[in-house]
Amino acid sequence: MAKKNLFYAQSGGVTAVLNATACGVIETARKHSDTIGKVYAGNDGIVGALTEDLIDTSKESRSAIAALRHTPGGAFGSSRYKLKSLEENLDEYKRLIEVFRAHDIGYFIYNGGNDSMDTAWKVSQIGDRMGYHMSCIGAAKTVDNDLAGTDNCPGFGSVAKYVATSTREAAIDVHSMKQTKVFIMEVMGRHAGWIAASGGLAGKEKDEAPHAILFPEIPLDEVALVALVRKCVERYDNCVIVASEGLKWPSGRFVAEAGKRDAFGHVQLGGVAPALAEIIGRRTGFKYHYAVLDYLQRSARHIASKTDVDQAYAMGKAAVELAAAGQNGVMPIIVRKSDKPYRWEIGTANLQDVANKEKKVPRKFITKDGFHITEACRRYLEPLIQGEDPPPFKNGLPDYVTLKNETVKKLLTGKFDVAV
């Protein structure tokens, strides 16, 4: 069998360790030079494949690729572009196969969340139908930890470590002062409250911050929250709250709803912290402060979890090994063998079993009152934030790599328009 090239694309929101997976993909592919030719990366993810805008990673030095392991973001660009169904837009899939055929791509690794696993699965189907067989492999990525089939998802452990650390640090600050009574920290998590849950690791004892965690899975009970805030201020002199951006009213409406929608048709959120601060301030008169972490939480490579970095790399490595072995329509997963000591290994799941599914925080991981995590949740979360893996520092700041990103000469004449 002749050597085929590998196409790799990053998709969706970037993470602190997405490039560690890219590092695992490229370094492992270079070791399989008997079966794998060059690794081409999509410029801005799958959009790069559709527009034949491919980056030739073979132009990058060994040290530059190694530095991806400690660099946040998406080194080749990412995009939220979602392919429509085969029925709705078969042309897009045909175009993908056309580009892959032109550039002799035999392996496709799609590094993203549940939307992307759906795309990877569809491409694995359509290739065969069009007489162009490829190995299509998914590589899990999401800060939200909501991907089905895998015990946890690369990208989450680092945001969890950042959020838990930030909660602990801000709580010490609030506790040191006397004026601010309520502190609200807004974190990501549109439908799944894993990131908010990780804030719960900040405190060890019952009376330690955070005093309330607001999950998207638990509709906001305003009266109960205000009562809890009052109780905490009375007992601890302050109340520290970690709130998920996806927090909803009992009606199902987002507390932070801004009325806009993104390319995926998802409602664009922003401002659950100011919304909550306004409610609590108005009902209690307490002085409040709030922080909105936004992109900082998913790009804080400076305090990444070593466990997360290791798993992200391992996912990329395993994806290439599955591809080289001729597998199709699968993704490597993390299988937990034990909580304490934490042991994990790589398994495999079928893409159609994980595509478009969303793993929320189970009810048993949330305390009965709906405002904190249970011991079972703590047992699940704790291993994921273990270990430090700081990037090298230069002149006082993390030294992150910027790749050359040289593009591959286009071979197709037709232009293909993508509505990004």
Add this chain to the structure above:
Amino acid sequence: MAKKNLFYAQSGGVTAVLNATACGVIETARKHSDTIGKVYAGNDGIVGALTEDLIDTSKESRSAIAALRHTPGGAFGSSRYKLKSLEENLDEYKRLIEVFRAHDIGYFIYNGGNDSMDTAWKVSQIGDRMGYHMSCIGAAKTVDNDLAGTDNCPGFGSVAKYVATSTREAAIDVHSMKQTKVFIMEVMGRHAGWIAASGGLAGKEKDEAPHAILFPEIPLDEVALVALVRKCVERYDNCVIVASEGLKWPSGRFVAEAGKRDAFGHVQLGGVAPALAEIIGRRTGFKYHYAVLDYLQRSARHIASKTDVDQAYAMGKAAVELAAAGQNGVMPIIVRKSDKPYRWEIGTANLQDVANKEKKVPRKFITKDGFHITEACRRYLEPLIQGEDPPPFKNGLPDYVTLKNETVKKLLTGKFDVAV
């Protein structure tokens, strides 16, 4: 001369390295056991002195005191309580002297910003007038870096390192994606833009983020800002902005004004980022995101500047040495001997020369267009963020110390009411 006890109080907003100064004070005092008795800390700062609520730090183990060096916040509590003028409230000063006399305090170290240096100076005056001589020494502390007399101020270097790192990381994230065109990061700095300026260290080249820094020293030119945003999005596909909470309109009104005032009579701010996002979004139609760092920036001990930690400790040590030497009404300062290589030493300033003064970012540190830092500013800032000094980690999180904080038996019968 008989041994006298030392009273130490923390004041104002806490920092990532305020406790490093406390560590320097207590460890150094313990070495001067020939002249200094016990170190008492004010519970919640100067309020603890007024209410005779003193913490006996001699009850703390050597390892607990050593751990203060890597613990953020204010270990004994801090407060924004400001003593009025001698004319307005002489009773408060008399009460302080009464408490100091009762507990045989011969040394007073006040660790705070410019308000606190004013208080320390007044106490140094009134003691002598009331026939109770003490050594009153200031110890500089403020994330705002606005204290006069010293080249820079402990607390600032660490927030600068955190802000520059966060700007760099968020900018990589924004650059990786394609949808978000404008990212605004709100930082502290009510009247002085030093923290905002430190965001400028994130980029090395002209075209690197941040693309705009908004200083409290430069009134907001809305038209010029919107034009700059458009230019950046055209050239770099996005625009990363670091905005100071103290940004003002040409009229002098805060962009983020919320209409409330704190105990010092200062206007309470919040929300320059959402305010700017709304303006830019409305005028350009660009998709935006924003982050509000709030307390996280001044408590992020996990990424403190080693230079800052060293200087904070040195300030505490020098303050005790000045006290032990019988000095009064002075504070140790940082004197810069050279930029590159950075060399500094400890000097001394008179409290009345620094009290209530505010050191703003000089115009020559801001580019002509008002939107960035100059090379001179970079030369000043860079040394302050050098070096890493991570705290120990335990179970995946920074391991910060909580002191026992045993209080000293009260000796006075009268109750003194403090309106906090």
